[in-house]
Amino acid sequence: MKKFLLIALCALMCLGALTGCGGAKDWAYIEEKGEMVIGITLFEPMNYYDENGKLIGFETEFAEAVCAKLGVSPKFQVIDWEQKENELKSRTIDAIWNGLTVTEERKENMAFSTAYVSNKQVVIAKKANAEKYATIEGMAGASITAENGSAGETAIKANAVLSQNSYVASAAQKDVLLEVKAGTSELGVIDLVMALASIKEGTDYADLTIIEGVELTAEEYAIGLRLEDTEFMKKLNAAIDELVADGTLGALAEKYGLADVYAFK
Numbered sequence: 654m655k656k657f658l659l660i661a662l663c664a665l666m667c668l669g670a671l672t673g674c675g676g677a678k679d680w681a682y683i684e685e686k687g688e689m690v691i692g693i694t695l696f697e698p699m700n701y702y703d704e705n706g707k708l709i710g711f712e713t714e715f716a717e718a719v720c721a722k723l724g725v726s727p728k729f730q731v732i733d734w735e736q737k738e739n740e741l742k743s744r745t746i747d748a749i750w751n752g753l754t755v756t757e758e759r760k761e762n763m764a765f766s767t768a769y770v771s772n773k774q775v776v777i778a779k780k781a782n783a784e785k786y787a788t789i790e791g792m793a794g795a796s797i798t799a800e801n802g803s804a805g806e807t808a809i810k811a812n813a814v815l816s817q818n819s820y821v822a823s824a825a826q827k828d829v830l831l832e833v834k835a836g837t838s839e840l841g842v843i844d845l846v847m848a849l850a851s852i853k854e855g856t857d858y859a860d861l862t863i864i865e866g867v868e869l870t871a872e873e874y875a876i877g878l879r880l881e882d883t884e885f886m887k888k889l890n891a892a893i894d895e896l897v898a899d900g901t902l903g904a905l906a907e908k909y910g911l912a913d914v915y916a917f918k
Contacts (some may be wrong), residue, residue, distance in 0.1 A: 679750065680734060681884075697851055737877070753790055754803075763880060774805050775842070778840050778862065779861060801823065
């Protein structure tokens with residue numbers, strides 16, 4: 654009976670984490686598969702579909718360029734952003750690469766690559782309401798939304814005024830835009846990067862605006878890996894360094910309108 658229990662325990666450990674009993678681990682796990690499964694949400698200009706249904710974006714092309722240097726194929730997988738840590742830990746995905754904000758809390762559950770974008774959280778509203786909500790104090794009592802589990806949600810909860818407002822989480826940042834446009838939420842908190850791409854003239858959200866002068870948390874974007882993937886992280890950062898040095902990453906930032914927030918200037 655003891656022997657049976659030991660065999661069963663070993664089998665469970667192998668299936669659950671793939672880190673013992675002969676299973677591949679760290680970079681060997683990625684290399685053996687020949688692909689990197691990348692967890693994303695649809696987030697313009699990072700990862701989104703063009704008019705032909707092709708996945709494009711700054712981080713899409715960034716990931717493709719890194720994978721080419723590492724000799725593996727990228728496999729993009731849309732995930733529930735609130736479950737991103739669980740997806741990574743369970744090896745459903747190998748990396749979180751989609752406007753992932755570096756925080757001290759997240760460092761307890763994942764390792765971060767070299768940061769490549771400097772970002773911040775901003776408040777958006779209908780242009781018609783911009784004067785009404787020109788200050789944080791003026792936003793008191795307004796309904797507000799942000800993506801569930803996002804840096805925007807954290808920024809709302811950390812703000813003395815906004816944390817007292819009526820708050821309903823949205824499933825994704827694009828839903829924040831929809832809620833504010835529809836008037837079901839008076840205010841939304843999203844990444845500056847997404848706001849700049851989504852509410853300019855000629856877009857579906859040109860009637861929305863960023864509330865100037867109201868800035869919430871400043872932050873950085875990086876790629877999230879499992880804490881134990883130390884060799885994988887070394888290879889990933891080395892590939893990023895090469896793309897910075899040869900100008901590839903800077904060109905992608907320019908292409909997707911991110912030159913002002915690009916970290917390597």
